[in-house]
Each structure stands twice: as structure tokens, then as C-alpha cells.
Amino acid sequence: GQNIDQPTEMTATEGAIVQINCTYQTSGFNGLFWYQQHAGEAPTFLSYNVLDGLEEKGRFSSFLSRSKGYSYLLLKELQMKDSASYLCAVMDSNYQLIWGAGTKLIIKP
Amino acid sequence: GAVVSQHPSRVICKSGTSVKIECRSLDFQATTMFWYRQFPKQSLMLMATSNEGSKATYEQGVEKDKFLINHASLTLSTLTVTSAHPEDSSFYICSAPIPGQDSNTEAFFGQGTRLTVV
Numbered sequence: 604g605q606n607i608d609q610p611t612e613m614t615a616t617e618g619a620i621v622q623i624n625c626t627y628q629t630s631g632f633n634g635l636f637w638y639q640q641h642a643g644e645a646p647t648f649l650s651y652n653v654l655d656g657l658e659e660k661g662r663f664s665s666f667l668s669r670s671k672g673y674s675y676l677l678l679k680e681l682q683m684k685d686s687a688s689y690l691c692a693v694m695d696s697n698y699q700l701i702w703g704a705g706t707k708l709i710i711k712p
Numbered sequence: 713g714a715v716v717s718q719h720p721s722r723v724i725c726k727s728g729t730s731v732k733i734e735c736r737s738l739d740f741q742a743t744t745m746f747w748y749r750q751f752p753k754q755s756l757m758l759m760a761t762s763n764e765g766s767k768a769t770y771e772q773g774v775e776k777d778k779f780l781i782n783h784a785s786l787t788l789s790t791l792t793v794t795s796a797h798p799e800d801s802s803f804y805i806c807s808a809p810i811p812g813q814d815s816n817t818e819a820f821f822g823q824g825t826r827l828t829v830v
Contacts, residue, residue: 645718645805645821646756690755700746702755 605629607703609691614709615681623676623689623706631696637665637676638690640705646690649676678708686710715739716808718822725796725829733791733825735806742808745789747781750803750824762789796829803827 606628615621627635634653638646652658652667652674664677676689691703715738725731735745743764748756762768762783770776778800780792793800806822 643803643824643826645824648820699758700756702757704755 605693605695605701607691607693607701609689609703609706611704612707612709614711615678617681617683617710617712619681620677620679621681621708623678623691623708625674625676625691625703627672627674627691627693627701627703629693629695629701632669633694633696635665635667635674636690636692636694636700637663637674638692640688640690642688649689681710683710683712716742716806716820716822718806718825720825721823722826723828725827727797727829728795730792730794731796731827733793733804733806733827735789735791735808735822737787737808740808741786742789743786744809745783746807746809747779747789747791748805748807750805756805759791764789793827796827798829801827801829 609625634651636651637649639649640646649663650658650665652665655667655669657664657666662679667674678685686709688705688707690705692700694700717736717738719734723731745762747759749759750756758771759774760768760770760781762781764783764786768781778794783789803824803826805824808820
């Protein structure tokens with residue numbers, strides 16, 4: 604079966620750095636996405652990785668290792684507004700997105 | 713950038729009535745639209761894929777007659793929840809992949825619709 608695993612909840616301090624991990628087992632691979640979702644709102648696209656390595660976008664970076672079925676989202680200089688759920692999703696061989704359950708990130712002052 | 717507009721954002725309806733949710737692509741043509749449902753503290757669940765000019769493809773376990781999807785034009789897809797019941801209360805979200813991209817690399821989401829059936 605297809606499976607996406609990510610931690611349910613994480614807590615971090617404002618100004619710090621946090622890494623959210625995601626491991627996956629899917630039927631084929633056509634890229635991995637990270638989305639941010641605030642409560643009651645639709646997800647917002649953060650990043651897309653299809654090749655191994657690190658993609659950096661401002662305070663957010665995403666890493667992919669296809670051989671290990673592993674990705675992480677790195678958030679630097681955390682701000683209170685970063686409190687949200689972060690969803691990991693993998694596009695399988697049928698170009699459908701398989702979603703993780705999301706990681707709720709709590710930022711404390 | 714590409715924008716997907718979904719409305720209404722919130723709707724409360726009586727049990728037994730039908731509710732229509734619209735999803736529009738504002739500056740691009742969406743030949744495909746994905747419809748998701750999300751329960752509290754759970755991930756997105758793909759309900760169906762609508763394709764312009766053809767029948768929607770429903771995921772296993774999703775009732776076709778209850779969740780009617782119409783994709784009549786390249787800019788509009790609708791989801792109608794028929795004979796709604798309290799268990800249909802949920803957050804419904806549409807998304808459209810960006811055309812011209814390989815492997816549908818990125819999808820933009822509508823704002824979502826919070827449906828409450830009383």
C-alpha cells in the first residue's frame with residue numbers, strides 16, 4: 604500500500620529552526636510537495652522536489668532523498684505566523700497526490 | 713499567478729437539502745479539477761477528479777449520486793452535495809493543476825468550503 608508518515612505535532616520557539624520529516628512508500632514517484640495549511644483554510648503550496656537535494660526558498664528549505672524515501676522541510680527564523688499544519692504529499696505513478704496526515708507546528712514565544 | 717476561486721467559503725444547510733460548491737480557474741484553463749474532503753485533524757481525501765467535457769472519476773467509496781460533479785467549461789467545476797446529512801459536514805477543497813507543466817507538478821487550491829449540515 605501507499606503510505607506517507609510525518610510527525611503529528613511539533614513545538615518550537617520563535618526565532619529558532621525546526622525540521623519536519625516525511626517518509627514515504629508509494630507506487631512510483633513523480634515529486635514530493637510540501638504545503639502549509641492554517642486552520643480552516645486551504646493548503647498553500649510551499650515547495651516541490653523531484654530530484655535529490657536541497658531546495659531553498661527564503662526561510663523555508665526542502666530536502667529530498669529518493670533512495671531513502673525521505674524528505675524534510677526546514678523552517679528557519681520561526682515566526683508566530685508559522686504556526687500551522689504542514690502537509691507532505693507525494694505524486695505517484697498515476698500523477699495522483701498521496702497525502703500525509705500533516706504535522707501541526709506550534710510556535711511558542 | 714494562477715488563481716483558483718472557490719465559493720461559498722461557508723454554508724449552513726438543512727438536512728435533506730442540496731448544496732452546490734463552485735470552483736473557478738480565474739486566469740487559466742483547467743481541464744482537470746480535483747475535489748477533496750478534509751475532516752478535522754485529518755489529511756485531504758481525494759473524492760473525485762473532474763475532467764472538462766467528460767464524466768468525473770470518483771475514488772472508491774465516494775457515492776457518485778450523492779456528490780455530483782460537473783465540469784462544463786474550462787474555467788468552472790461544480791460539486792453538488794445532494795440530500796445533505798450531518799455526516800456530510802466537512803471542509804471541501806478544489807484544486808487545479810497548472811496546465812503546460814510536466815506531470816501536473818503544481819496544483820493550486822481554492823479557498824475551501826466549510827459545509828455544516830444541521
